[in-house]
Amino acid sequence: MVDRLFRMKTKSIFVRLPLLFIFFDAVRCDYFPTLYPRESETREIKELNGLWNFRADMSVNRSQGFEEKWFMSRLEKTGPVIPMPVPSSYNDVTQDKSLRDFTGWVWYDKEFFCHYHGKDRGSYTGTVYWMITTNSEEAKVQVEVVDADSNTVVMGEGIKGQASVSNVKLWWPYSMVKTGAAYMYVLKVTVKDSTSASTDIYRQPFGFRTVNKTNTQLLINNKPFYCHGVAKHEDYDLRGKGLDMVSVAKDFNILKWLGVNCFRTSHYPYAEEIMDQADQQGIVVIDESPAIGLLQQVYNLTKALDPTRLVTFASSNSNPLSDHVMNIVDVVMVNIYFGWYQDTGYLQTIPYQVPPTLEGLYKHYNKPVMVSEYGAETLTGLHTSPSFTFSEEYQKDLLIQYHQEYDKLRHEYLAGEMIWNFADFLIDQKTNWAYGCNKGLFTRHRQPKMAAFTVRERYQKMINETQKYQN
Missing domain, CATH: 3.20.20.80 (Glycosidases)
Structure with a gap:
């Protein structure tokens, strides 16, 4: 689906890719349409196969997505989305007859990181615990809890610790609530060496719930x-x-x-x-x-x-x-x-x-x-x-x-x-x-x-x- 080669003048960014358009916010891109993407010492190919957010434009004239500019925000902000595997034919994946027979514009959205060298059910407090093993005693560890809107809600340091998140949104089975099911946070762990340069970053999705x-x-x-x-x-x-x-x-x-x-x-x-x-x-x-x-x-x-x-x-x-x-x-x-x-x-x-x-x-x-x-x-x-x-x-x-x-x-x-x-x-x-x-x-x-x-x-x-x- 995204078989183009871009050279980006940036370090790490979020990129949103609808089906037809590719937008880079404040990113300069040099586009080489004649080059097939191949890895080398200076070029990295990022595999985007997997599950994407998906929404079909079911409006009568099939133009709602363009009129409301769905491409300007996360697709999930425009209305209901479902996971859709890429590559695949969307017609055959779901149990929805109207989607099986659908003809018109469909929208895909996926957030990923490009790294190139060079409703509330009440007030809850959630606690996240971590224990990290590194290969260096001099390594420094920084921990962030990031919510579903990519906001950092709490930070911590050290190879072992805990942090509390106030007004936490709980993870619920979809069968138990009408809205707000399966709310997920991300634990972002950054390991730095003695010079404070990042040597490793890892993101672990998780939810707050009790069983x-x-x-x-x-x-x-x-x-x-x-x-x-x-x-x-x-x-x-x-x-x-x-x-x-x-x-x-x-x-x-x-x-x-x-x-x-x-x-x-x-x-x-x-x-x-x-x-x-x-x-x-x-x-x-x-x-x-x-x-x-x-x-x-x-x-x-x-x-x-x-x-x-x-x-x-x-x-x-x-x-x-x-x-x-x-x-x-x-x-x-x-x-x-x-x-x-x-x-x-x-x-x-x-x-x-x-x-x-x-x-x-x-x-x-x-x-x-x-x-x-x-x-x-x-x-x-x-x-x-x-x-x-x-x-x-x-x-x-x-x-x-x-x-x-x-x-x-x-x-x-x-x-x-x-x-x-x-x-x-x-x-x-x-x-x-x-x-x-x-x-x-x-x-x-x-x-x-x-x-x-x-x-x-x-x-x-x-x-x-x-x-x-x-x-």
Whole structure:
């Protein structure tokens, strides 16, 4: 998109790049249209691929952007924007039909640093802590906290310390507030040598929030948080387990379309780019790490690094009398498959199994309980009436049965529900799996099954109820 070569007479600046125009505020540029950009000892190429802010001009004459001069400020200041991967075709990334068929002007915006050689919910105070390791005892460290408008709100010095930010804007999940979700600050760390020359600069985005629990609820910023979510895999058709920002953007658009406010990174830590997007879009993450035989050690390390961090694990054992590790963790999380692996085909048994199973865990441990997996295998396009195992109707009916039981418990001790799985994914060849695991709400190439619409209706309703209560 930006395949031009500029030589800039400046040190470090912010640059805004709409789709059609490039503006440099008070920057002199010498433009060489015949030279292809190539790196050398004196020239640096900056890769701008990734997620940009995006807005389509939906006005009748498609000229609102020019008339209101969207290019003169950050795009987010002109109205609602969404993340959009570059390069990609915007028509195929979102769940918005009007954007899929859109023809007209669209606007992209991204802030980056060019370095060339030569609404308020109340008054809160946030505290940021830092501990920095340098390779020189003579190094001097300067720390700045920068808000979303690029204003420095507090400064500090030293390799270790803390600073308080008054009137802080809190990070909220998007499902809990109508406006002001996912507010992010940046911690800017500048390391200088003995001559006070900058030797390194690093920026770490972060948000101010508290996470806590009672014996029945999860709390974010001291407000009840109920996880209506999914378990995921880093898997996509053709690419498999890997990272590309088009797939990331598509998945987050689907998550928002569904109304998902929480997902579990089954069964491994995800790429930092995905975690960053969750932070920026206001989605809570249960970050999973392999810990078989090491749960106590992982728990201890986590608490040593962050005593406020809640720790849990996904257990396939719902019998507290035979489980030996649920007593360690902060939140009880369990996989249940009634109507699928147990009593296959008999959905009428679910009301007699789900409540006593979850209640037994709660009474034994006196902790919030979450369902980390439940669902049914579904072959796309297989339809039966009445519903039968592996049909789309069966998956839908099974989820509805579970939801009816969850609704009885989520105002008591149930703190969350996560469907297995967000999308189909490929596994090794087995006689009891038809080309991978097909318990997804979406196919491997992200097309919805019937159950996706059932879940969307439920989750979006829960968002509306939560925002009405919280606001």
